[in-house]
Amino acid sequence: xxxxxxxxxxxxxxxxxxxxxxxxxxxxxxxxxxxxxxxxxxxxxxxxxxxxxxxxxxxxxxxxxxxxxxxxxxxxxxxxxxxxxxxxxxxxxxxxxxxxxxxxxxxxxxxxxxxxxxxxxxxxxxxxxxxxxxxxxxxxxxxxxxxxxxxxxxxxxxxxxxxxxxxxxxxxxxxxxxxxxxxxxxxxxxxxxxxxxxxxxxxxxxxxxxxxxxxxxxxxxxxxxxxxxxxxxxxxxxxxxxxxxxxxxxxxxxxxxxxxxxxxxxxxxxxxxxxxxxxxxxxxxxxxxxxxxxxxxxxxxxxxxxxxxxxxxxxxxxxxxxxxxxxxxxxxxxxxxxxxxxxxxxxxxxxxxxxxxxxxxxxxxxxxxxxxxxxxxxxxxxxxxxxxxxxxxxxxxxxxxxxxxxxxxxxxxxxxxxxxxxxxxxxxxxxxxxxxxxxxxxxxxxxxxxxxxxxxxxxxxxxxxxxxxxxxxxxxxxxxxxxxxxxxxxxxxxxxxxxxxxxxxxxxxxxxxxxxxxxxxxxxxxxxxxxxxxxxxxxxxxxxxxxxxxxxxxxxxxxxx
Numbered sequence: 052x053x054x055x056x057x058x059x060x061x062x063x064x065x066x067x068x069x070x071x072x073x074x075x076x077x078x079x080x081x082x083x084x085x086x087x088x089x090x091x092x093x094x095x096x097x098x099x100x101x102x103x104x105x106x107x108x109x110x111x112x113x114x115x116x117x118x119x120x121x122x123x124x125x126x127x128x129x130x131x132x133x134x135x136x137x138x139x140x141x142x143x144x145x146x147x148x149x150x151x152x153x154x155x156x157x158x159x160x161x162x163x164x165x166x167x168x169x170x171x172x173x174x175x176x177x178x179x180x181x182x183x184x185x186x187x188x189x190x191x192x193x194x195x196x197x198x199x200x201x202x203x204x205x206x207x208x209x210x211x212x213x214x215x216x217x218x219x220x221x222x223x224x225x226x227x228x229x230x231x232x233x234x235x236x237x238x239x240x241x242x243x244x245x246x247x248x249x250x251x252x253x254x255x256x257x258x259x260x261x262x263x264x265x266x267x268x269x270x271x272x273x274x275x276x277x278x279x280x281x282x283x284x285x286x287x288x289x290x291x292x293x294x295x296x297x298x299x300x301x302x303x304x305x306x307x308x309x310x311x312x313x314x315x316x317x318x319x320x321x322x323x324x325x326x327x328x329x330x331x332x333x334x335x336x337x338x339x340x341x342x343x344x345x346x347x348x349x350x351x352x353x354x355x356x357x358x359x360x361x362x363x364x365x366x367x368x369x370x371x372x373x374x375x376x377x378x379x380x381x382x383x384x385x386x387x388x389x390x391x392x393x394x395x396x397x398x399x400x401x402x403x404x405x406x407x408x409x410x411x412x413x414x415x416x417x418x419x420x421x422x423x424x425x426x427x428x429x430x431x432x433x434x435x436x437x438x439x440x441x442x443x444x445x446x447x448x449x450x451x452x453x454x455x456x457x458x459x460x461x462x463x464x465x466x467x468x469x470x471x472x473x474x475x476x477x478x479x480x481x482x483x484x485x486x487x488x489x490x491x492x493x494x495x496x497x498x499x500x501x502x503x504x505x506x507x508x509x510x511x512x513x514x515x516x517x518x519x520x521x522x523x524x525x526x527x528x529x530x531x532x533x534x535x536x537x538x539x540x541x542x543x544x545x546x547x548x549x550x551x552x553x554x555x556x557x558x559x560x561x562x563x564x565x566x567x568x569x570x571x572x573x574x575x576x577x578x579x580x581x582x583x584x585x586x587x588x589x590x591x592x593x594x595x596x597x598x599x600x601x602x603x604x605x606x607x608x609x610x611x612x
Contacts, residue, residue, distance in 0.1 A: 093140025425537025
């Protein structure tokens with residue numbers, strides 16, 4: 052399997068640099084593992100480092116002058132995810148990674164990584180000796196940890212078949228309680244420091260093997276779409292590495308569907324297992340299967356077994372595995388909520404580049420983020436261009452030019468956002484926006500013209516606030532129709548944008564029809580706004596690239612007063 056790598060262009064050549072576990076420092080210095088040519092501006096000598104942390108890769112800014120960015124967001128340090136785009140000045144790097152790595156351990160090779168070789172078979176062991184109802188077990192956990200309660204730690208365990216082990220005396224029960232409190236404390240600390248699910252599962256299996264005489268362990272997560280158990284991580288005792296890990300799909304399903312932890316003893320006595328060659332060869336003596344259960348829902352399953360008849364798995368080990376599995380189930384839910392929050396934050400940051408915070412909230416609440424995928428939609432497109440700004444900029448320093456342009460664009464963007472429009476891009480001293488995507492708005496033509504009317508007023512306010520500067524004007528072209536809208540671009544860079552003839556006509560209306568401080572609109576936009584805005588027809592014109600005449604209109608008054 053191809054590992055994580057960095058993909059970037061240098062001198063027109065696409066380079067894929069594998070990440071082999073060592074840190075990769077990026078900068079202009081020739082000593083860097085990724086040395087950027089001196090001709091690329093804005094790069095420090097030791098600009099940033101791509102750093103391995105556990106099973107993840109992180110980008111760390113080395114106090115560079117111009118900063119490090121992931122997907123247009125400046126970061127001091129942040130975890131990298133598949134297809135993330137890193138920007139160091141104008142230099143662009145894409146981080147590519149494989150699917151999450153699964154891990155296999157041996158007693159002598161703790162931490163060595165490999166994909167679990169797991170096979171499932173439809174064989175149902177009949178020797179289920181003890182079960183624990185997980186809902187009752189979890190409900191009783193707080194009471195069980197109370198040292199003043201003269202009850203066994205797992206008093207709510209309800210075996211369907213009575214274990215042959217003698218009932219523990221009160222003294223041993225209290226000792227069990229002290230042991231459990233210590234173990235739970237270790238679990239809590241371990242889960243707090245785990246940075247991802249694989250690290251957390253590694254911690255779980257390490258703690259489990261320290262408490263039970265298991266030789267094989269398996270953690271699987273349930274695919275929410277198919278309901279299938281997907282192998283996530285295995286651990287094998289020394290001497291078993293490389294062997295196929297065969298599990299009974301039926302016992303997994305029984306544990307999951309019943310929401311019960313199961314202890315299976317004497318598996319070799321089950322005639323249905325005699326047909327399984329791998330099970331005969333490994334001579335499994337006993338097994339435990341525990342669902343990862345939380346609040347009535349099962350996210351996965353924990354399975355362990357052993358060949359040792361002298362040290363079989365018992366009901367006590369079942370209780371240990373059940374307690375750890377319940378903690379793990381909570382951690383899985385927390386990790387998933389964290390991942391969901393991170394994904395939403397990334398989407399929010401992406402959407403915030405184009406839309407107002409109120410629109411972003413509505414998109415996320417309605418679950419309309421899927422509309423970022425390129426598709427055909429009817430929208431209203433707005434082009435604007437500043438007039439007189441070039442003359443003004445000739446008399447200003449570069450810093451002053453940027454300051455003035457930012458001040459004007461802030462006013463124009465606010466007008467677009469107030470009408471729930473989407474900012475596409477700035478083009479020099481021009482701007483492209485559209486209305487009706489990704490948030491569908493039935494009155495998008497009207498909103499576009501209202502925004503344009505506000506933009507005229509905003510530029511006038513700017514001129515009155517700066518009487519000593521050269522006067523700035525604005526031309527606006529608006530057109531409504533079919534477009535392709537969505538994330539469009541290359542493998543390494545995509546932007547949420549619109550393309551199509553409707554866009555071209557809007558651009559021509561701005562550049563060829565609208566005068567300074569005028570709004571020119573197309574015929575479909577006119578039909579949608581003519582009752583709220585007074586418009587006057589202009590001479591039909593043949594726009595560049597069009598074979599038919601286009602009837603434009605000029606917006607002259609807002610009928611709302």
